[in-house]
Amino acid sequence: MFHNSQAVLALSLTPNDTMFQKTLALNDFYFGAPDFLFPMGNIQMIGKTLGGMYRAEKPILTALMPDSALSEIARHAVDFWLTTEDLPDPDNRVTVDRDGRLTLSYTPNNQVPKRRLYDKLHSMLGEIGVAPHHLVQRDIYMQSDIPLAGCAHQAGTCRFGIDPASSVLDRDCKAHELDNLYVVDTSFFVSLGAVNPSLTAFANALRVGDHLLQRLG
Numbered sequence: 001m002f003h004n005s006q007a008v009l010a011l012s013l014t015p016n017d018t019m020f021q022k023t024l025a026l027n028d029f030y031f032g033a034p035d036f037l038f039p040m041g042n043i044q045m046i047g048k049t050l051g052g053m054y055r056a057e058k059p060i061l062t063a064l065m066p067d068s069a070l071s072e073i074a075r076h077a078v079d080f081w082l083t084t085e086d087l088p089d090p091d092n093r094v095t096v097d098r099d100g101r102l103t104l105s106y107t108p109n110n111q112v113p114k115r116r117l118y119d120k121l122h123s124m125l126g127e128i129g130v131a132p133h134h135l136v137q138r139d140i141y142m143q144s145d146i147p148l149a150g151c152a153h154q155a156g157t158c159r160f161g162i163d164p165a166s167s168v169l170d171r172d173c174k175a176h177e178l179d180n181l182y183v184v185d186t187s188f189f190v191s192l193g194a195v196n197p198s199l200t201a202f203a204n205a206l207r208v209g210d211h212l213l214q215r216l217g
Contacts, residue, residue, distance in 0.1 A: 001092070001192040002106070003153040004084040004114040007046065008121070008137060010130045011076045021048045021079060029120050030194060040117040041084035041194035049077050078130055080121060083153075084114040085194045094157050155197055158187035172211045173204070184208050 025044035032038050051070035055062045062070060087110050095103045118135075126132035161167030164176040173188050175181040184205040186197050 001086045001088055001154070001156040001189065003192060003194065004041075004086050004108065004110060005153070006082040006114070006118060008080050008082065008118070008135050009049065010078045010080065010125055010136075011073070011134045012078050012130050013076075014129060015075045016048075016078050017075065018048065021045045029117060033120070036113075036116050038113055039085060039194065040113045040120065041082065043117065043121055044081050044083075046079045046081040049074050049079055082114075082117050082121065083194045084117055085110060085192055088156060088159075088191050092156075153186075153192070153197060155186035155189040155192050158183050159190045160188045161190065173208045182208060182212070 022045050025042060027042055029040040030042060032040060051067060051072075051074040054070050054073065055065075055067075086108070089107065089109060092106045095105065097103055122132075122135045125135060158168040160169035160171060160173055162171060167190075168175060169183055169188055170176055173182050173184055175183070184201070186201050188204065189197065189200075
């Protein structure tokens with residue numbers, strides 16, 4: 001699994017001189033809305049862009065723009081990160097062929113809620129002092145749609161469960177068929193939700209650690 005993430009940039013009608021922008025988030029649409037009854041996900045702020053970042057990413061487009069113009073755009077920029085769940089799919093997997101080469105099979109899903117979350121943010125811009133028609137892809141150091149190579153939120157492929165036929169690990173994250181192999185990164189996830197998985201991975205690793213202390217005496 002891999003979050004359906006989007007990085008977008010809006011332009012404030014007044015300068016946005018904040019230094020630490022990643023302080024606000026909203027989950028109002030996490031479980032859906034009256035006009036769309038399915039989970040959409042999380043909207044949060046991300047780190048502030050700087051003028052020089054535009055030139056580094058788009059050298060041709062910005063070639064004739066003075067640094068002062070790029071800095072002024074960045075000064076009005078308000079940057080958002082949108083996260084929608086990537087649903088578990090048994091066909092999305094990592095396999096090993098006869099020659100020992102790894103093969104990644106992955107097909108994106110849950111794209112409609114992803115678009116609806118973007119539309120929700122877009123519809124609110126005029127109410128928060130942002131130009132209502134200027135929600136653009138943020139291509140500064142990443143694509144607007146974060147590619148699979150952006151591996152910070154990857155999870156699954158070794159999910160845990162009680163049935164060896166449908167899971168790799170048992171409930172204590174030990175491999176069903178190996179007595180000395182435990183997996184405590186995000187591979188054990190059976191679903192991903194629409195928030196950062198790190199704290200869940202940390203908590204589970206501590207849980208498994210307690211189990212190992214008991215087992216080893």
